[in-house]
Amino acid sequence: MIESFLERATPTWMGVEDDYSDIVISTRIRLARNLDGYRFPLAFTENEALQVEQAVTHAIKDSTKLQENYSYFAIKDLTPLQRQILVEKHLISPQLAKKELVGSILLSDDESTSIMVNEEDHLRIQCMTASFQLQKAYEQANKIDRILEKALPFAFRDTFGYLTSCPTNIGTGLRASVMMHLPALTLTGQMNQIINAMTRLGMTVRGIYGEGSENLGNVYQVSNQITLGKTEDDILADIQSVAEKIIQKERHARGKLMEKAELALEDRVYRALGTLTHARILTSEEAATCLSNVRLGVDLKLIEGIKAMTLNECVVSMQPGFLQNYAGDVLPPAERDRVRAEMLREALFRENVSKPIIGGKGEDSFDV
Amino acid sequence: MICEHCKQRNATVTVTQVQSGQKVEHHYCDVCASQFHPFHAEFKQEPVSIQQLLSNWFGSPSWQQQKADEKQQAQPQPQTCPHCGFTYKQFLKEGKFGCPICYDTFSEHLPKLFNRIQAGPQHIGKMPGARSNVYVIKKQIEDIRKRMKVAVDEEQFEVAAKLRDEAKELEKQLQFEGGDVS
Numbered sequence: 001m002i003e004s005f006l007e008r009a010t011p012t013w014m015g016v017e018d019d020y021s022d023i024v025i026s027t028r029i030r031l032a033r034n035l036d037g038y039r040f041p042l043a044f045t046e047n048e049a050l051q052v053e054q055a056v057t058h059a060i061k062d063s064t065k066l067q068e069n070y071s072y073f074a075i076k077d078l079t080p081l082q083r084q085i086l087v088e089k090h091l092i093s094p095q096l097a098k099k100e101l102v103g104s105i106l107l108s109d110d111e112s113t114s115i116m117v118n119e120e121d122h123l124r125i126q127c128m129t130a131s132f133q134l135q136k137a138y139e140q141a142n143k144i145d146r147i148l149e150k151a152l153p154f155a156f157r158d159t160f161g162y163l164t165s166c167p168t169n170i171g172t173g174l175r176a177s178v179m180m181h182l183p184a185l186t187l188t189g190q191m192n193q194i195i196n197a198m199t200r201l202g203m204t205v206r207g208i209y210g211e212g213s214e215n216l217g218n219v220y221q222v223s224n225q226i227t228l229g230k231t232e233d234d235i236l237a238d239i240q241s242v243a244e245k246i247i248q249k250e251r252h253a254r255g256k257l258m259e260k261a262e263l264a265l266e267d268r269v270y271r272a273l274g275t276l277t278h279a280r281i282l283t284s285e286e287a288a289t290c291l292s293n294v295r296l297g298v299d300l301k302l303i304e305g306i307k308a309m310t311l312n313e314c315v316v317s318m319q320p321g322f323l324q325n326y327a328g329d330v331l332p333p334a335e336r337d338r339v340r341a342e343m344l345r346e347a348l349f350r351e352n353v354s355k356p357i358i359g360g361k362g363e364d365s366f367d368v
Numbered sequence: 369m370i371c372e373h374c375k376q377r378n379a380t381v382t383v384t385q386v387q388s389g390q391k392v393e394h395h396y397c398d399v400c401a402s403q404f405h406p407f408h409a410e411f412k413q414e415p416v417s418i419q420q421l422l423s424n425w426f427g428s429p430s431w432q433q434q435k436a437d438e439k440q441q442a443q444p445q446p447q448t449c450p451h452c453g454f455t456y457k458q459f460l461k462e463g464k465f466g467c468p469i470c471y472d473t474f475s476e477h478l479p480k481l482f483n484r485i486q487a488g489p490q491h492i493g494k495m496p497g498a499r500s501n502v503y504v505i506k507k508q509i510e511d512i513r514k515r516m517k518v519a520v521d522e523e524q525f526e527v528a529a530k531l532r533d534e535a536k537e538l539e540k541q542l543q544f545e546g547g548d549v550s
Contacts, residue, residue, distance in 0.1 A: 037467055039452045043466035142494075149496045157469035158508045161491025162477065163468045164541070167481060172493040202487070229488030 002073055006085045006325060009317035011111035013130055015309060020132035022299040023247050023314065025179040025219065027130075028090070029137040031145055032164045032173035032259035033123040037153040040165035041102065041118045049102035052122050060106055060115065066147055068108035070115070075103040083275030084321030090128070095119055113140065120165050121173075123148075132243065134176055134236050141215070142232075144159060161228060170229030174235055178243045183218040183296045184245075184253035191220075194246060202226040203242060217288030217315065224247065273306075277348050282341040287318050294348075306348065313348055371397035449473040479527075490534050505542045507537050 034040060035055065038048050047235050060070050074262035075083065076098060084096040094117040106115040116124040118343055120284050125148075127140040148154075151308065155163040163170035169175070185191050196203045202225045207216055211252065224235050259267050270295035275286070277278045282290075316322060324331050327339045369379040377397035447463045448455050452466035456474050459465055471478065479489035490512070495504070512535045519528035 034468060039467040040465060042462065042464055043454065044461050146497060156496050157471060157491075158469055158495075158504060159475070160482075160491060161493060161495075163465075165464045167463075167465070167478075168485065170482070171486065206380075226487045228482055228486035228491055231442065231493045235493075275515045282496055368371045 001071065002078065002082055005071075005089075005111065005174060009089070009313040009322060010309070011089075013110055013128070013314055016130040018131050019132075021249065023180055023182070023250055024132040024243070025130075025181055026128055027133050027137050028177045028179070029127045029134070030175040030177075031123075031125040031141050032121040032169045032175075033125065033148075033152075034155040034165070035122050035161055036153045038115070038122065041120060041122070041359045042165055043298075043312060050116050053102070053117050055152060056115070056117050056123060056148075057104075057106065059148050063147055063151065065143060066144065068110060068113060070106040070108055070166055072115075073105050073107070075099050075105065076101060081321055081324055085325055088316060088319040088321045090114060093124075097166060100252045113144065114145070114169060121169070123152075132178060132247075134240055136176070138174075138176070138232065138236055158242055168225070169227050171236065172230070173230050174227055174232055175223055176236055176239045177221050177223035177286070178239065179219060179221050180243070180246065180250070181217075181219050181292065181295060182246070182250050183292050184257055185250050186218045187257065188253050189251065190253065193196060194249070199295065200244065201238070201242060203239065213229060218292045220316075236312065245265055254296070261289065265300070266297075266302050269293045269300075269302050273297065273303060273348070276344050277339045278345070281337045282318075282344060283337050284318060284320070284340065286342055287344060288315070291318070293316055316349075318344060369395050371395065371400050373397075373400040447473060488530070488534075492537070493533075505538055509538050509542070512538070 018194045034349075035052055037276050038044060038052050041049070044052075052130045057072055060066065061072075064226065075092075078086075078101070085090070086105070087091045087094050087097050089111070091107060091114045092105050093116065097107070097332065099118070104117045106117070108114070112128050114126045115264050116126065123146050125141050127135045127137045127144070129140075157163060162173040164170050164173055181235075182191065186195065191205075193342050198307050198357045204223055204225055206223075209217065224239055226235070272290040275296060291311055291314055294303060295307065298306050298308060298311065317326065320336055323343065326343055329336075331339060351361075371379045371536050372394055373396055378400060379395035381396045381401035382397050383394040383396065383401065384453060393413035399533050446503070449466060449470045451469035452474065454470050454473075456477060459474065460472065465474075466473065482489040512531050516531040516535070520534070
């Protein structure tokens with residue numbers, strides 16, 4: 001059951017490519033909701049947790065209006081590795097993965113929607129799309145919210161809107177995030193300035209591999225901080241226009257780099273490809289940096305024969321949980337670096353049409 | 369000179385500290401110095417969490433602490449949420465509320481909080497389907513007018529002006545909704 005959600009690194013909805021695919025990886029909408037009459041997860045009893053969970057799962061199972069089929073999993077029934085993979089796929093949050101007693105997840109078959117139960121709030125409805133599609137993702141989340149509100153007593157006040165455990169989510173309970181690959185802005189040292197400006201606009205920029213690993217692989221997540229005092233439409237419109245500006249700046253920076261240092265850039269992206277296709281040991285930091293450079297090379301048409309989709313898959317599946325699933329075993333960190341190099345070599349050799357002069361397909365036999 | 373810490377290598381770094389008005393000099397080798405340079409300790413501080421921010425902003429500043437303490441003595445019952453037992457102090461510590469009723473219990477503190485960390489104290493977004501009708505908007509306007517009166521009585525005219533604008537916005541919405549209904 002759960003296995004079907006763990007096999008693929010990227011779900012089919014990630015396959016969509018449009019005008020923004022060279023920069024925006026995915027878009028995510030999250031709505032926080034709570035049920036009236038129950039304490040929030042930080043203060044509730046196990047019994048209350050169970051009641052909330054039953055109410056939510058029933059509401060979803062009994063609804064005839066939800067288009068997708070949802071699979072239910074209790075976090076406590078999943079192995080640590082399974083939880084980690086769900087986190088790496090962004091299907092559940094790291095906080096939910098840590099829950100020992102309560103907490104569960106409802107996943108739609110296409111993996112575009114996940115409903116987390118008893119995380120920080122009773123419900124977190126999360127919808128994802130490929131590329132830059134805020135409206136589409138929000139409409140999906142809104143639809144689910146409208147269906148569930150008929151069956152569940154959502155805690156709401158006229159003054160404060162939807163009530164949430166943390167006052168940073170109050171009001172709309174809406175968090176919109178756009179995940180972007182910004183190598184040229186990082187390379188030209190413009191990210192700090194952008195991050196500062198964003199903070200003033202009530203938005204945040206973070207890395208995707210969790211807090212601390214700020215800009216690993218030059219991937220950033222832009223999201224709104226403000227949830228109260230603005231309408232959903234305004235929040236989305238603001239994120240939309242800010243993200244568009246960042247995309248513009250990144251394209252401009254890429255153009256400038258090509259104009260001023262095409263050879264140096266070409267050298268950089270091919271060196272990265274060389275490392276990924278030949279290295280025997282790769283830390284996640286090095287792999288992320290190389291994947292970012294190769295992706296830039298593909299986007300700028302310096303490298304041909306590698307699909308953006310393959311790189312997206314590599315970015316997800318080079319993470320520790322996926323690697324161990326790939327290897328079928330729990331691996332100590334040093335072993336992971338070896339398996340990571342092996343996995344990436346396999347993925348990119350298969351893809352890379354212009355075969356490297358040294359080495360080639362047969363060389364994997366040396367590893368056995 | 370030999371390093372004070374490892375007592376092996378030559379001391380090449382002089383660290384001057386001012387401790388309670390006294391200048392103290394330490395001599396370390398570069399290996400030991402890099403380990404406990406005073407700046408290192410400072411930079412290793414954890415990022416400021418929402419909890420810290422909340423207590424820094426909304427816990428009373430130290431010069432008001434005494435006053436607040438006196439006040440609390442005057443009011444024998446500190447505010448406690450009847451449903452989950454949370455106190456406002458606990459909220460400041462955790463950065464999170466215990467249950468939906470907390471928002472009713474501590475409602476008087478909240479507009480001030482939301483003015484700082486949010487775009488304003490009033491929700492203007494989506495409502496659950498059953499609520500978004502004329503009746504609810506009317507009630508909201510009534511509620512805002514009440515709060516406006518309190519603000520005027522307390523001579524908080526900026527707050528009152530903000531509320532007046534909110535009420536106007538809602539009246540517009542009401543007209544729109546009314547037109548829609550009929």
